[in-house]
Amino acid sequence: MNKKQITMVTAALMLGNVMSGLDGTIINTAIPAIVAALHGIQFMGWIVAIFLLGMSISIPIWTKIGEKITNKRAFEISLLLFVLGSTLQGMAPNIIFFLCSRFIMGIGAGGMGSLPYIIAGYVFKNIRTRTKVLGYLTASWNGAAILGPLIGGWLIDAFSWHWVFYINIPIGLISLLICLIYYKPVTPEKTPVFDIPGAVLLVIGLLLFLMGVQLVGLAPSWIIISLIIVSLVFIVFFFIREGHAANPIIPISLFKNKDLDGDFLLFAFTWGAFLAVNTYMPMWAQALLGLSALLGGMTLIPNSIVEIISSQSVATIQDHISTFKLVLIGIIAMIISSAGLFIVDWHTPVQIITIIGAFSGIGVGFIFVAMQLKVQLDAGLKNMATATSTSYLIRILAQTVMAAVYGVIMNLNLAHGVQTHKGITMTMMNKLSDAQSAKSLPQNLVPTMRTIFHCGIKEIMLVSLILLIIALVMNFYFNFGKKRKKLQ
Numbered sequence: 134m135n136k137k138q139i140t141m142v143t144a145a146l147m148l149g150n151v152m153s154g155l156d157g158t159i160i161n162t163a164i165p166a167i168v169a170a171l172h173g174i175q176f177m178g179w180i181v182a183i184f185l186l187g188m189s190i191s192i193p194i195w196t197k198i199g200e201k202i203t204n205k206r207a208f209e210i211s212l213l214l215f216v217l218g219s220t221l222q223g224m225a226p227n228i229i230f231f232l233c234s235r236f237i238m239g240i241g242a243g244g245m246g247s248l249p250y251i252i253a254g255y256v257f258k259n260i261r262t263r264t265k266v267l268g269y270l271t272a273s274w275n276g277a278a279i280l281g282p283l284i285g286g287w288l289i290d291a292f293s294w295h296w297v298f299y300i301n302i303p304i305g306l307i308s309l310l311i312c313l314i315y316y317k318p319v320t321p322e323k324t325p326v327f328d329i330p331g332a333v334l335l336v337i338g339l340l341l342f343l344m345g346v347q348l349v350g351l352a353p354s355w356i357i358i359s360l361i362i363v364s365l366v367f368i369v370f371f372f373i374r375e376g377h378a379a380n381p382i383i384p385i386s387l388f389k390n391k392d393l394d395g396d397f398l399l400f401a402f403t404w405g406a407f408l409a410v411n412t413y414m415p416m417w418a419q420a421l422l423g424l425s426a427l428l429g430g431m432t433l434i435p436n437s438i439v440e441i442i443s444s445q446s447v448a449t450i451q452d453h454i455s456t457f458k459l460v461l462i463g464i465i466a467m468i469i470s471s472a473g474l475f476i477v478d479w480h481t482p483v484q485i486i487t488i489i490g491a492f493s494g495i496g497v498g499f500i501f502v503a504m505q506l507k508v509q510l511d512a513g514l515k516n517m518a519t520a521t522s523t524s525y526l527i528r529i530l531a532q533t534v535m536a537a538v539y540g541v542i543m544n545l546n547l548a549h550g551v552q553t554h555k556g557i558t559m560t561m562m563n564k565l566s567d568a569q570s571a572k573s574l575p576q577n578l579v580p581t582m583r584t585i586f587h588c589g590i591k592e593i594m595l596v597s598l599i600l601l602i603i604a605l606v607m608n609f610y611f612n613f614g615k616k617r618k619k620l621q
Contacts (some may be wrong), residue, residue, distance in 0.1 A: 156238075171225065191239070219238055423571060468601045471597040
């Protein structure tokens with residue numbers, strides 16, 4: 134492709150990330166209106182969970198679809214599925230129809246999230262240029278994530294919740310049109326065989342595993358344990374199958390590469406840790422400081438801004454600093470956030486909380502770009518696409534598992550607090566996180582309730598801190614003294 138075509142394709146990939154970034158935060162603004170309109174409060178948690186399920190089970194499959202029909206067509210199909218799911222959600226007459234539509238959207242998001250980084254790996258051979266483009270993709274996602282709560286609030290107030298989904302239609306169609314006109318893919322010399330049995334085993338295994346994780350605290354233990362055990366059986370059979378498949382979805386050889394194993398583990402631990410700050414800092418602002426949902430969401434804006442700046446700076450500084458040092462700086466910055474939120478008390482002003490949380494954005498910006506590039510270099514050209522999608526899958530799985538773990542930690546702390554303090558109920562604790570409903574609570578009990586809530590957040594930040602310390606050790610073990618590889 135010529136320079137203009139490459140520029141336009143990059144713009145299309147960034148638009149795809151804009152849609153993903155918008156949905157990642159705009160949905161949080163719309164959930165109360167959606168469950169009220171569709172009478173689905175009991176399914177509220179599944180609005181996010183079912184989207185993650187769709188993403189997780191489809192990510193490895195999109196790589197192989199791209200190999201078979203070209204990454205261009207795969208990306209275009211993922212855009213269409215995302216737009217279709219968005220449209221159907223906006224039209225949903227009931228909560229079941231809405232969740233099915235959101236699952237379709239999640240499948241599309243799996244391709245939109247993984248394919249752009251694979252495409253960038255093939256289109257941009259120059260490492261410095263590719264690093265810049267990876268930074269652009271990260272920045273487009275974060276920029277949209279910043280605007281998500283503001284746009285969502287405005288759309289809901291001015292029109293209705295349906296428009297937080299309809300807004301994806303023009304963005305998706307523009308991205309699709311650009312791809313159709315400007316993207317000239319390299320056609321494979323021969324069409325690879327698609328491993329259908331392997332795909333079925335992987336999809337069932339991931340689906341059962343993630344359902345088990347999402348049901349923690351909601352279903353009896355025997356159901357959760359059964360789902361996870363059966364899922365592991367399917368995943369074991371999947372890897373047995375992959376050892377003999379002509380074109381494996383996830384080659385076993387990936388996990389025989391020590392450098393790649395280190396990359397995957399670092400992604401898992403840092404992303405699992407980052408979720409704690411990203412999820413519970415807005416809750417801190419609302420439940421402990423009594424701020425509105427909008428102001429609570431805005432505590433993440435500095436985090437996203439510094440993440441954009443740090444991701445953009447990697448291309449400039451990578452010539453002067455090793456990947457080990459970049460990741461080290463990133464992990465230390467994230468430790469400052471998790472440790473800071475663990476140490477401070479619940480009276481700490483929102484400005485201080487926001488500054489502490491912003492360090493996490495610095496870390497994620499450095500780590501994501503540096504590690505995504507390292508994954509592609511460690512895998513080599515032959516396995517670059519599969520390794521890229523696998524690293525993305527591992528991040529999603531880490532976030533899904535840790536979201537459940539953090540939820541259990543919080544619920545156990547709330548239950549213990551309710552049992553040890555007379556006059557406080559779980560219903561009252563639920564009201565604490567909303568500024569309006571908190572006004573109806575007995576004001577003499579609010580400080581005690583906030584102390585209970587704060588204990589839960591402290592334990593979550595402690596777990597996040599432990600994950601980051603493990604990641605710090607892993608970075609020394611896998612990356613210390615290593616020179617950057619060249620793409621082969």
